[in-house]
Amino acid sequence: xxxxxxSSRYLVKRTGEKVFxxxxxxMDHENMFWYRQDPGLGLRLIxxxxxxxxxxxxxxxxxxxxxxxxxxxxSLILESASTNQxxxxxxxxxxxxxxxxxxxFGPGTRLTVL
Amino acid sequence: DQQxxxxxxxxxxxxxxxxxxxxDYTNSMFDYFLWYKKYPxxxxxxxxxxxxxxxxxxxxxxxxxxNKSAKHLSLHIVPSQPxxxxxxxxxxxxxxxxxxxxxxxxxxxxxxxP
Numbered sequence: 001x002x003x004x005x006x007s008s009r010y011l012v013k014r015t016g017e018k019v020f021x022x023x024x025x026x027m028d029h030e031n032m033f034w035y036r037q038d039p040g041l042g043l044r045l046i047x048x049x050x051x052x053x054x055x056x057x058x059x060x061x062x063x064x065x066x067x068x069x070x071x072x073x074x075s076l077i078l079e080s081a082s083t084n085q086x087x088x089x090x091x092x093x094x095x096x097x098x099x100x101x102x103x104x105f106g107p108g109t110r111l112t113v114l
Numbered sequence: 115d116q117q118x119x120x121x122x123x124x125x126x127x128x129x130x131x132x133x134x135x136x137x138d139y140t141n142s143m144f145d146y147f148l149w150y151k152k153y154p155x156x157x158x159x160x161x162x163x164x165x166x167x168x169x170x171x172x173x174x175x176x177x178x179x180x181n182k183s184a185k186h187l188s189l190h191i192v193p194s195q196p197x198x199x200x201x202x203x204x205x206x207x208x209x210x211x212x213x214x215x216x217x218x219x220x221x222x223x224x225x226x227x228p
Contacts, residue, residue: 004157009155033215035218040123040220041220042120042203042218042219042220042221043158043203043205043218044218045215045216048215058215090157090158092157101146101148101163101207101216102148102160102163103160103216104160105150105157105158105159106157107155107156107157108155108156108157110155
């Protein structure tokens with residue numbers, strides 16, 4: 001069974017703090033993604049990775065960085081959290097290759113920045 | 115510039131009737147389309163997909179229709195059940211894109227009334 005897990009369901013941080021969100025998948029997927037979901041805006045892609053140590057910017061990478069040291073783990077880093085980064089963060093993974101676009105999502109992390 | 119649009123933020127349907135959720139896209143390079151369902155405080159779950167070589171795909175109560183000339187797809191749920199109440203996202207991808215990125219619409223909140 002497909003499984004994507006995220007380190008925290010709920011997180012509260014202060015402005016200026018460095019924040020780490022962890023994502024682990026057990027499906028041996030090559031691709032991993034980080035999104036944020038905000039009301040009325042749908043899911044917006046922050047960063048993605050198609051291989052270990054590889055990363056590419058998505059649509060809204062500003063204020064974020066990522067790390068992928070192992071195939072199963074993809075971390076999202078907020079270098080200096082700000083209130084406009086309060087959001088639901090979703091991690092996803094998928095197989096590499098045409099016709100395998102289905103992404104499998106974790107349960108999400110609701111981050112509040114005060 | 116939204117490449118995938120869901121123009122109805124919400125939809126209410128009586129239990130047992132048909133639910134029709136609509137999605138429009140502007141990028142003619144999109145060749146694979148998916149629908150996801152999302153409950154509050156959970157990650158999106160994959161529902162059904164369709165390749166651009168088809169115009170219809172069916173899975174139980176769920177059918178997706180694709181009209182390439184109109185750049186329009188729809189999800190039909192028959193019969194609708196109260197457990198179907200959730201936010202539905204349509205998504206699209208292009209075989210010319212890297213890592214099979216998905217572009218999501220803003221979502222439609224479906225409420226099925228008992």
